[in-house]
Amino acid sequence: QVQLVESGGGLVQAGGSLRLSCAASGRTFSMYAMGWFRQAPGKEREFVAVSPRSGGTPYYADSVKGRFTISRDNAKNTAYLQMNSLKPEDTAVYYCAAAPVSGRPVLSGQYDYWGQGTQVTVSS
Numbered sequence: 001q002v003q004l005v006e007s008g009g010g011l012v013q014a015g016g017s018l019r020l021s022c023a024a025s026g027r028t029f030s031m032y033a034m035g036w037f038r039q040a041p042g043k044e045r046e047f048v049a050v051s052p053r054s055g056g057t058p059y060y061a062d063s064v065k066g067r068f069t070i071s072r073d074n075a076k077n078t079a080y081l082q083m084n085s086l087k088p089e090d091t092a093v094y095y096c097a098a099a100p101v102s103g104r105p106v107l108s109g110q111y112d113y114w115g116q117g118t119q120v121t122v123s124s
Contacts, residue, residue, distance in 0.1 A: 002026045002098050002113040009094060009118030012086055016122070020081040022096030022115060033099040034072055034079040035111060038092035038120075045095070047106045051079060059104040064090075086122045093117040 003025040012018055022034065035050040049060045049070040058070045069082040079096055097111035105111065 002032065004096050004098060004113055004115035006094065006096050006115040006118040009120045011121045011123065014086060014088055014122055014124050016086050017082070017084045018086065018120060020083070020094055020118060022079040024077045024098065026077070029077040030074040031100060033101055033103070033105050035097045035099060035105060036070060036081045036094060037097060037108060038094045040092040045108055048094070049081060050104045050106060052104050053102065056104070059106065088122045088124045090120060091122050092120060094120050
């Protein structure tokens with residue numbers, strides 16, 4: 001079992017930055033690919049970014065590429081999402097998730113564990 005707790009969401013003006021954190025329980029954090037997803041009101045949950053379990057190259061959705069950076073600290077069992085140059089369309093509930101698979105999973109069904117979500121609101 002892995003429990004995930006997100007933090008760091010909030011209200012920010014367009015062009016601003018936020019850093020989300022995802023703290024994981026358990027001793028096998030390094031064995032999971034860590035992903036971030038988001039869900040805006042009235043829309044389906046969508047993939048944002050993933051950090052492979054092997055420390056490989058992260059992968060990003062086109063909509064956030066160049067603005068967001070995913071990272072992880074296996075010693076602290078924590079994943080991060082640094083979000084810069086935020087836009088109003090980035091407004092959503094952001095979820096972190098853990099997938100016990102290799103590679104760079106981008107489908108929500110590949111993830112076994114989910115956090116409760118943290119709200120990010122970007123004002124124009």
